[in-house]
Amino acid sequence: NAGVTQTPKFRVLKTGQSMTLLCAQDMNHEYMYWYRQDPGMGLRLIHYSVGEGTTAKGEVPDGYNVSRLKKQNFLLGLESAAPSQTSVYFCASSPGYGYTFGSGTRLTVV
Amino acid sequence: AQTVTQSQPEMSVQEAETVTLSCTYDTSESDYYLFWYKQPPSRQMILVIRQEAYKQQNATENRFSVNFQKAAKSFSLKISDSQLGDAAMYFCAYRNYGGSQGNLIFGKGTKLSVKP
Numbered sequence: 001n002a003g004v005t006q007t008p009k010f011r012v013l014k015t016g017q018s019m020t021l022l023c024a025q026d027m028n029h030e031y032m033y034w035y036r037q038d039p040g041m042g043l044r045l046i047h048y049s050v051g052e053g054t055t056a057k058g059e060v061p062d063g064y065n066v067s068r069l070k071k072q073n074f075l076l077g078l079e080s081a082a083p084s085q086t087s088v089y090f091c092a093s094s095p096g097y098g099y100t101f102g103s104g105t106r107l108t109v110v
Numbered sequence: 111a112q113t114v115t116q117s118q119p120e121m122s123v124q125e126a127e128t129v130t131l132s133c134t135y136d137t138s139e140s141d142y143y144l145f146w147y148k149q150p151p152s153r154q155m156i157l158v159i160r161q162e163a164y165k166q167q168n169a170t171e172n173r174f175s176v177n178f179q180k181a182a183k184s185f186s187l188k189i190s191d192s193q194l195g196d197a198a199m200y201f202c203a204y205r206n207y208g209g210s211q212g213n214l215i216f217g218k219g220t221k222l223s224v225k226p
Contacts, residue, residue: 031212031213033213033214035216040119040218040219041218042114042116042201042216042217042218042219043201043214043216044216045213045214045215048211048212048213050211050212056211058213088153090155092155092214094212096212097143097212098157099157099214101154101155103152103153103154104153104154
């Protein structure tokens with residue numbers, strides 16, 4: 001039982017490049033979330049999904065897109081990376097109460 | 111919108127002593143959940159304790175306990191007999207009881223250092 005798996009764990013991007021972060025869960029959870037963590041800011045919600053095929057914006061959605069084509073996967077995309085998107089990204093899943101977090105992806109945009 | 115405030119960016123405690131981390135929140139809801147998460151240097155988010163707002167009894171998990179004051183919208187975490195392994199970032203978080211989002215709202219965190 002792997003729980004929530006995030007790939008990659010580390011990545012360095014150049015400004016303007018694109019990339020996709022993958023979150024996979026094997027617990028059949030309906031809800032999935034993408035957060036970003038910045039020093040002194042806590043975790044802030046980027047986008048979330050309440051089920052397969054659904055997505056919605058969170059607190060800080062600008063510059064990101066998401067997709068949930070399969071229930072177990074939640075993808076976070078950066079179309080044109082900016083230095084302001086340097087952060088640690090966490091994915092979480094939930095059956096509706098209780099949360100399982102991935103181990104995070106450290107992204108640096110130079 | 112709900113907010114969570116942690117007013118102590120950093121705290122320090124001597125090993126074996128007791129420390130209390132503060133958290134206040136703002137909500138107009140009557141039913142909700144409150145959580146404390148620990149984030150060690152490994153970056154993993156670890157659930158420490160949770161409290162349902164409808165329960166008057168304060169939650170306890172071994173050396174960790176909370177002081178939940180619903181009227182004051184306060185949710186502090188007490189760590190007893192502090193250990194070196196307790197050193198970490200601690201986040202207070204809030205979740206509405208119902209609703210379609212189910213997302214956690216986090217405070218900015220408190221960095222706890224434990225001195226040997």
